[in-house]
Amino acid sequence: MTLKLRLEQKQVQKLILAPALQQAIKLLPLTNLELIEIIDTELSQNPMLECEEETVEKNIAENTEGKEKNTEGKEKEKEEKEKEKLETREDQEEESSMESQGEVEDSEFESYFQEYFDDGFRPYFSEKKEALSLENIVSKSPSLWDHLNWQANLTFFDIKDKEIAQYIIGNINEDGYLTVSVEEISKTSDASVEKINEIREKIKNFDPVGIGSLDLKETLLAQMDYFQIQDEITREIIGQYLYLLEKSDYSHLAKLLGIPLSDVKHHIEVIKGLNPSPGRKYSGGRTFYVVPDIIVSKEDDELKIVLNNEGLPRLRINGYYKKLLSQASKDNPDAYRFLKDKMKKAFWFLRSLDQRNQTVYKVAKYIVEKQGNFLEKGIEFIKPLTLIELAQEIGVHESTVGRVVANKYIMTPRGVFSLKYFFHKSLSGDFGEEISSLRIKEKIKKLIENEDKRNPLSDIEIGNMLARENLKIARRTVAKYRKQLKIPPSHIRKRRFKMEEA
Secondary structure, eight states, rough: OOOOOOOOOOOOOOOOHHHHHHHHHTTTTOOOOHHHHHHHHHHHTTTEEEEEHHHHHHHHHHHHHHTTSSSSHHHHHHHHHHHHHHHHHHHHHHHHHHHHHHHHHHHHHHTTGGGGGOOOOOOOOOOOOEEEOOOGOOOOOOOOHHHHOOOOOOOOHSSSHHHHHHHHHHOOOOOSOOOOHHHHHHHHHHHOOOHHHHHHHHHHTTTSTTTTEEEEEHHHHHHHHHHOOOOOHHHHHHHHHHHHHTTTTHHHHHHHHOOOOHHHHHHHHHHHOOOSGGGGGGSSSOOOOOOOOOEEEEETTTEEEEOOOOTTOOOOOOOOOHHHHHHHHHHHHHHHHHHHHHHHHHHHHHHHHHHHHHHEEEHHHHHHHHHHHHHHHOOOOOOOOOHHHHHHTTTTHHHHOOOOOOOOHHEEETTTEEGGGOOBEEOOOOOEEEEEEEHHHHHHHHHHHTTTTOOOOOOOHHHHHHTTTTTOOHHHHHHHHHHHTTTHHHHHHHHHHHHHHH
């Protein structure tokens, strides 16, 4: 077989997305903070775009200065205003004559984007915000590894010991456990196992105590040694019977230890006072505050939907560069092509922003209409909803709805919810009606809360009780929903109750 170079023509069908369409798709899943970054980037790159807030602030400043003037100069102001009006009229006539030259050429281009100028949907509103005070900005807290290395520099003065300590600290995970074996550290650092364990014992006494342990047993015993807890039975439980604590088999544990159940409870309370994940104290977890993208309020017995565009600047086409575009059509062809391209991109960006907000509004409107009873009466009235159903109702693709729903929250009179919260499967009742899976979960939760603690309900019994309410679901479905609610099975709940009673 010989290899040859040759030219071929092949006809292939491909789905190609235009850059403008790709931009519109990318804007859909963005949150408000991410959208502000995109808008700022576009403002810095495209001279055809400007922020309307700047012009509004200028007008407000001019009005306030006019009010502060003395009454003595009112007549002079009137004369000056009349002169300004005459000058502005002349300027407007000149501008209109200049713009009329380019109107014929740009009429088809602007008519294509006429949908953007539709006043039927304008969710934006501007609000003047105070500047963020630098005093309220907190510096970054040290990480777990920074904190441990700082203590190691104060503890180890030998260069070799310090290198081994840094290697051990570098292999500690966020929970505070060493992820490599002592033998592996010994081979890597050319040090004996005894030397590694000696350094590791000192590290375990760092803050937080128990850091660098190999397993749960070691970290709990290290904390007992550090805090000088003299309890041999608790040490025995940690050393030999942790597997029984995982199963909540307290009765078996009491038999093996030869003590009553009430004494076992005391020793377990001691264990609960220890930290099984010491590294979590410095894990760097931050609290993320949710900013709702949609606000639903009740006014005159009706649910009103408003897009939360607080902080989002309202954009417009820059009039100065638009004027330059009309002038450059004859004088400078290169400048005309450049400005024409920027004008086209600006229109596409404005249209993409407007289309994003319209799609988000349509999704939120349908959700509120579908779940109106839930928002007013509670979880018992929530209805099942799927992405396909919503996509068919508002006339878009299912993937578009999925992008809109991602990372967005809605604030309602009943609380703040993720848009994904409203999308779940449905179960059919005896009379053919659709029942939300969230409603089933809530019923299972209430049944378990009101059960007899001495004889907790099994999954089969819960399924039978739901069947009496025309909700027939299989036992494995009950078990799946119970696990999603993080509720242990009946035998574990029974053992825990006996321990509480002891």
